[in-house]
Amino acid sequence: MGITKTQHFTEEQNELAVLAKALGHPARIAIIEHLIKVDSCICGDLVNELPLAQPTVSQHLKELKNAGLIKGNFEGASICYCLNEEGFEKIKSFFTLINTYLENRKDQCC
Amino acid sequence: MGITKTQHFTEEQNELAVLAKALGHPARIAIIEHLIKVDSCICGDLVNELPLAQPTVSQHLKELKNAGLIKGNFEGASICYCLNEEGFEKIKSFFTLINTYLENRKDQCC
DNA sequence: ACTATTAATCGTAATATTGCAATATAAATA
DNA sequence: TATTTATATTGCAATATTACGATTAATAGT
Numbered sequence: 001m002g003i004t005k006t007q008h009f010t011e012e013q014n015e016l017a018v019l020a021k022a023l024g025h026p027a028r029i030a031i032i033e034h035l036i037k038v039d040s041c042i043c044g045d046l047v048n049e050l051p052l053a054q055p056t057v058s059q060h061l062k063e064l065k066n067a068g069l070i071k072g073n074f075e076g077a078s079i080c081y082c083l084n085e086e087g088f089e090k091i092k093s094f095f096t097l098i099n100t101y102l103e104n105r106k107d108q109c110c
Numbered sequence: 111m112g113i114t115k116t117q118h119f120t121e122e123q124n125e126l127a128v129l130a131k132a133l134g135h136p137a138r139i140a141i142i143e144h145l146i147k148v149d150s151c152i153c154g155d156l157v158n159e160l161p162l163a164q165p166t167v168s169q170h171l172k173e174l175k176n177a178g179l180i181k182g183n184f185e186g187a188s189i190c191y192c193l194n195e196e197g198f199e200k201i202k203s204f205f206t207l208i209n210t211y212l213e214n215r216k217d218q219c220c
Numbered sequence: 221a222c223t224a225t226t227a228a229t230c231g232t233a234a235t236a237t238t239g240c241a242a243t244a245t246a247a248a249t250a
Numbered sequence: 251t252a253t254t255t256a257t258a259t260t261g262c263a264a265t266a267t268t269a270c271g272a273t274t275a276a277t278a279g280t
Binding site for chain 4: 221222223224225228229230232233234236237239240241242243246247248249
Binding site: 114115153154164167168169171172186187188189 | 224225226227228229230237238239
């Protein structure tokens, strides 16, 4: 069916899934990494950085923006993107939970 | 085309994307959370926990296993699953990078 | 051996994602 | 205002994902 049974899960679970899903494509990982590398917010030269056509990059940016992982600002004719702290905060607490668990885990059955 | 241009990205980017993608579904988030909660490794009563049919749960478990986020062990007739530390280690370093960047970021343009 | 029990696999329908050419929009500049 | 530049949107083809019924495989207990 290709359709996720969203209603049956908690809001937190759905939120986390949306965030993770947004990071679930190498192009979007590359975008995040590039935004970190150039530090100052960078606009459409991502198209030059990535091995993808402009509409495709635009679409990936949209997904990252929708998920709350990046923000975009108009800067003259172009648009300037940068990381959105909020989105990453939400992921952070999930991984903190996991790391704490893994560090304290004693008996590994598997 | 629905097909990702994997060859054009680095191995690290593809690896991260695979891990993130595996977490990009609320059922799989729920599975991870449940495995943490019950600590001792739990097998097919995940089917009871989740609002999904047994084959669907089995499929989600397979994806988590393929991504390297969980491990499975035979335990009599049933199978015992638990978190695979390795997979989470890889994600961890990525988020450490991001967090370090976000904490030191001075000028937020967006 | 027979029968539950547990979990994986197969087949398939419904839907989502990926990618791009073509086109549209919007601001900057001549 | 016409043109260039920068980005978004549309439409569509190829492929992937999600979900589950039916079936299979494998072990446990009788």
